[in-house]
Amino acid sequence: MAQQPDSLKIAVIGGGSSYTPELIEGFIKRHQELPVREIWLVDVEEGRNKLEIVGQLAKRMVEKAGVPIQIQLTLDRKKALKSADFVTTQFRVGLLEARAKDERIPLKYGVLGQETNGPGGFFKALRTIPVIMEICREMEEFCPNAWLINFTNPAGMITEAVLRYSNIKKVVGLCNVPIGMEMGAAQLMNVDHSRVRIDFAGLNHLVYGLDVYVDGVSVKEELLKKLTDKEHSITMKNIHAMGWEPEFLQALNVLPCPYHNYYYKTREMVEEEVKAASEGGTRAEVVKKLEEELFQLYQNPDLAEKPPQLEKRGGAYYSDAACRLIHSIYTDKRDIQPVNTRNNGAIAGIPSESAVEVSCMITKDGPKPLTVGELPVSVRGLVQSIKSFERMTIEAALTGDYNTALLALTINPLVGSDKTAKKILDEMLEAHRSYLPQFQ
Ligand code: G6P
Secondary structure (H helix, E strand, O other), rough: OOOOOOOEEEEOOOOOOOHHHHHHHHHHHHOOOOEEEEEEEEOOHHHHHHHHHHHHHHHHHHHOOOOOOOEEOOOOOHHHHHOOOEEEEEEOOOHHHHHHHHHHHHOOOOOOOOOOOOHHHHHHHHHHHHHHHHHHHHHHHHOOOOOEEOOOOOOOOHHHHHHHHOOOOEEEEEOHHHHHHHHHHHHOOOHHHHHHEEEEEEEEEEEEEEEEOOOEEOOOHHHHHHHOOOOOOOOOOOOOOOOHHHHHHHHOOOOHHHHHHHHHHHHEEEEEEEHHOOOOOHHHHHHHHHHHHHHHHOOOOOOOOOOHHHHOOOOOHHHHHHHHHHHHHOOOEEEEEEEEEEEOOOOOOOOOOOOEEEEEEEOOOOEEEOEOOOOOHHHHHHHHHHHHHHHHHHHHHOOOHHHHHHHHHHHHOOOOOHHHHHHHHHHHHHOOOOHHHOOO
């Protein structure tokens, strides 16, 4: 393995995102141990305005912090990628307008409309996978030694697509759900986050905490008991927690993630989404307003730090997870972090070459998943069935094959009917037509 460079170039694809100030803050905080020299924020023409606003804020942030990080803004992806050491991806094909369609259309058919689950996640994958493949080809040419750290959703499927179908092997998928679960557990146990560790295993947005420790001692039973009280929950800003049935949670005997609400409370979640869509709007519509507020704030020339309002977004703490990961790869830290990576036999029953979300030791050669073995029988089936759905979806995204797309959507447990799947597929293929050239 080559020696680590003395200083780092980071390319951020989707640099105009409202999350960027958090990422910049993360690099500023760690500058002593993580010598970042340049951060290139790159976006597409449609995002030019946001890139300019957030880029100027990023410049003010590094200047105020007095760190020697150069911020570069560009619409030229190849320039941003050239000789980068780490490439982070946080782009959204079709912007929030496409997300709003992903959320609204399935609801018409009584099916969950959500950014990363069910038909919404399926269509986000169809739009995004061809683009990530293009980025991988450019990385091969312009920065073949770089690590790709992907936060773009659906993060699990994106990681799997890169692992199976590109020549980029240095890829890690990141999500803030595990960090959010640890922080939630710490709060319920009334201890500092640093004292909590969870053994994670499963898939992205379908991850379980197999055990939970405070100072190395298991507190899983105590935590699950606390969670049976409806007053207590572990959730994210974008998911309304309703509390678990005590007997169900006791029997499950592992910690579910907030996204499990969609699988174990499907009916209630659909009802809630229908209500939200007709009242305050779908999550994308709410986020659109939030973004407008954020960009208003970002334009203030006196603002030189991440505003607290950013924590209203579901993806808060992403960047902390990203900077922590980059730092551990760079320093060969060998600490334990939950990431999306090649299974390599860690979880029995999931192909070795598939992506899983699992606790890993982070080394200079990337994440080494900790052996899990078989998942409890109560959760194994759901994990395997979503993995099949993910694999079929990726195949559909790459081939543009209608029948494969229909098969993928029908086997998703949130859809539940081939006829409904077909109606949703037809309407959504039309609605997203301009972002799905592979289907034409
Ligand atoms: C969660 C998920 C992220 C997702 C985010 C959406 O935190 O883990 O993958 O992007 O929520 O948040 P938003 O504020 O856009 O609804």
